[in-house]
Amino acid sequence: MKLTKTLMATTALTVTAVAAHAQDMADSMTLVSWGGAYQKSQVNAYAIPYQEMHEGLEVVWDESSNEAVAKLRAMDEAGNVTWDVVDVVASDAMRLCDEGLAMEIDPDEHLAPAPDGTSAEDDFGDLLVSDCFIPQIVYSTTFGYRTDMVPEGVDAPDDICDVWDTETYPGKRSLEKRPINNMEWALLCDGVAKDEVYDVLATEEGQQQALDKLDEIKDDVIWWSAGADTPQLLADGEVFMGSTYNGRLFSVIEEQDQPVAMMWDAQVFDLDGWIIPEGLPDDRLARALDFIYFATDTQRLADQAKYISYGPARASSAPLVGQHAELGIEMAPHMPTDPENAKNTFLYNYEFWADYRDDIDAKFQAWLAQ
Amino acid sequence: MTITVIEPKPVSFVAPVVAAAGAFAGLFVGTAQGSALLGVIGGAIIGAALTFLFLTIFRQERAARWITTLGMAAAGFAFGGAMGGVIGLAFGWFFGWFIFWLGEGRYRAKLPPYTTSLQVFYHFLFRVICGMIFFFLITPIVVVMPLSFNAENFFTFTPEMLRLDPDGYSLKHYRDFFTNDDWQQAMWNSISIAPIATLLSVSFGTLAAIGLSSEHVPFRRPIMAILISPMIVPLIISAAGMYFFYSRLGLQGTFWGVVLAHAALGIPFVIITVTATLVGFDRSLTRAAANMGADPVTTFFRVQMPLILPGVISGGLFAFITSFDEVVVVLFVGSAGQKTLPWQMFTGLREQISPTILAVATILVAISICLLTTVELLRRRSERLRGMSPG
Known part of the structure; x- marks a missing residue:
């Protein structure tokens, strides 16, 4: 009897709290993302349905995720945080969290449970890599190659070490202009066992070994810095193969119909998700939390996969992934997390790179300049 | 002959x-x-x-x-x-x-x-070098134009385009520009910010130039140096400074904040061009006007202004183009609601290489050519009317 009463009282309280919130929520919200097809998928899957539920809400998109850390620092310094919800990669979220620029999230309080009642914390599982980070998608950095530039009588490349095999597969390669991923791939192809890669890379000799391996193809590499570069270079036939985000390659292959195919071997998973800046006024914070609760529920994450080939971060969303919204093709086989594609994968090693990034970056840049 | x-x-x-x-x-x-x-x-x-x-x-x-x-x-x-x-x-x-x-x-x-053989050689060498410089300057702009009619979503001359096959060309990027909300929003922002910023820079710049060219103003040189500093200081530094300053004033992320920032960038151009025309301005004309009973305001608008107008117009043109082309300051001072065309092009180029950017670039080049031609024609007309040049 007492228990029921308490329960009822709590429910009543929660209801009033939610109602009070609804009144105090700001009627405009600035979301920050990456632009391009990725942002479009978020607009379609999250923002449009959310706006339909809340009439009169104005949503402004800012395509500044690339410089989110620097801008949030400046905003904090100037005491004028204009962003409400910011889309960043996991490593940026960790930095922002450490610096106190992002708000800590309690998954079980701020995020929706799965439809079967599993708590949000269990549903996201290992992907909750930081206290401030609300994972959205799993993407991977992997290779695409021109199918029409594979020499005759040779099998299509299906091994990460084919990147180094310029005799069998002549042509330029495009690689990202930073050590992350490239160093791992280089060691892997220099005979280092997969589970020892980071142990080796932690040593001076290991770093030199990776750079020496990269040196073999240095003359054949075009370095990219924006995700759109490799698709452009592949479409141009300027490179034979290149690394980029798998969603970009999906767009080149399926939407733009270019003669390009995926080489999933040794793809590196990374996470992208939301953070809420620290120190928002109450009404905007209420709006941001309300949006996050809605936009990261099981169905919404699955919906995003209709527009772009990134895997939803919730375990419960995976079975709901359907067909592409315009092309009508099944999206599951294009997900980096699909078992067929994920035979040999890495997960971005956040701890390792947090510790070694500055050091290895300096060496890598010095090597590039040689 | x-x-x-x-x-x-x-x-x-x-x-x-x-x-x-x-x-x-x-x-x-x-x-x-x-x-x-x-x-x-x-x-x-x-x-x-x-x-x-x-x-x-x-x-x-x-x-x-x-x-x-x-x-x-x-x-x-x-x-x-x-x-x-x-x-x-x-x-x-x-x-x-x-x-x-x-x-x-x-x-x-x-x-x-x-002329000796060597002189003939130098004569033509000079022309060839001029031609090559012209080529060097103009090619990057010209290359963009055919690419903007690409039927593909990449910056690529496709085999169809090289064959001059009509299927290789399309207007879809132009259609995208005119129908896409992001681009339209950016265009309207640019079109509404630039003229107001120009108006402010022309008014303040002209007044400053006139003041600074009167001999009795003390500290003319230091004041001049400060006023034209936005042109000399690296843009990123002015932008960062404006960001913190405007944030405190509550102007950061507002329409008027961007307008004021752009006006500040445009003022030096107006000051320089107007000061240059004032050098050739005969001060005895203002004294003559005063002698005939005109007050200073009337003198300014009826006597001085018409004579320095070419300088004011070209300064205004520079101020307009500065605001219209500017990306660094607006990235700092503006928020997503004031996204201008250059901002949209900048993020578009980084995140998604789409030929819509080239279509916009082509349109902007066409507008610039029209604008400069108009100004040049107006200038020639006014010179002709004043009998300064024959024909």
Whole structure:
């Protein structure tokens, strides 16, 4: 009897709290993302349905995720945080969290449970890599190659070490202009066992070994810095193969119909998700939390996969992934997390790179300049 | 009329020159085909052979020129399809003309008869260098234009485009620009911010220039230096400074914040151009006007303003273009609601290489050309009306 009463009282309280919130929520919200097809998928899957539920809400998109850390620092310094919800990669979220620029999230309080009642914390599982980070998608950095530039009588490349095999597969390669991923791939192809890669890379000799391996193809590499570069270079036939985000390659292959195919071997998973800046006024914070609760529920994450080939971060969303919204093709086989594609994968090693990034970056840049 | 003697030149002089030009043309053709060296050698040999043929064996200018033009067009077509044909046609026409222009000695026709060979050489070398600088400046802009009609979503000359196949071209990127909300929003932001910023910079800049050119103002030079500093200080520094300053004032992320920031950037241009026109302004005119009973305001608008108007207009034009082209300051001072065209192009180029950017660039280039032509025509008209230049 007492228990029921308490329960009822709590429910009543929660209801009033939610109602009070609804009144105090700001009627405009600035979301920050990456632009391009990725942002479009978020607009379609999250923002449009959310706006339909809340009439009169104005949503402004800012395509500044690339410089989110620097801008949030400046905003904090100037005491004028204009962003409400910011889309960043996991490593940026960790930095922002450490610096106190992002708000800590309690998954079980701020995020929706799965439809079967599993708590949000269990549903996201290992992907909750930081206290401030609300994972959205799993993407991977992997290779695409021109199918029409594979020499005759040779099998299509299906091994990460084919990147180094310029005799069998002549042509330029495009690689990202930073050590992350490239160093791992280089060691892997220099005979280092997969589970020892980071142990080796932690040593001076290991770093030199990776750079020496990269040196073999240095003359054949075009370095990219924006995700759109490799698709452009592949479409141009300027490179034979290149690394980029798998969603970009999906767009080149399926939407733009270019003669390009995926080489999933040794793809590196990374996470992208939301953070809420620290120190928002109450009404905007209420709006941001309300949006996050809605936009990261099981169905919404699955919906995003209709527009772009990134895997939803919730375990419960995976079975709901359907067909592409315009092309009508099944999206599951294009997900980096699909078992067929994920035979040999890495997960971005956040701890390792947090510790070694500055050091290895300096060496890598010095090597590039040689 | 001319007294310069035009006489045919020996093959031993013409052939090497044409061969050099041929080698230069061959460098481009050869590089495009994958072997620069082969192109250079081939171009030189073809140039020399044609010269020899036309100047010794077959000296019939009209027929020879037709043969080279059509022959090269056919060869270009055979090797590189329609686009190759067009390039061959242009090369053929040029070399047919060039051989006889040199061979007949016509290149001296417009020069005084006493010029030495070296002077003639420098005369044409100068022109060639000017041409190459012009080419260097204009090509990056021109290349963008055909690409903006690409039917694909990449910055690529597709095989269809090179074949001049209509299927390779489309207006879809222009359609995207005019129908996409992001681009339209950015365009309206640019169109509403730039004129207001221009108006502010022209008003303040002109007043400052007039004040600073009166002799009795103390500390004129330091004040001038401070006022034109936004032009000299690296933009990123002004932008960061404005960001923190405007944040405290509550102007960061507002329409008026961006307008004021752009006005500050535009003022130096107006000050410089107006100060330059004021140098030629005769101060006794204002005294004469005052003598006739006009108050200073009337004097300014009726006497001074019409005379310095060209400086004001060109300063205003620079201020407008500064605001219209500016991306660094707006990234700091603006928020997503004030996204201007350059901002949209900047993020678009980084996140998603879409030819819509090229379509926008083409439209902007066309607008700039129209704007500059109009201003130039107006200027000439006013000069003509004032009888400053004949015709």
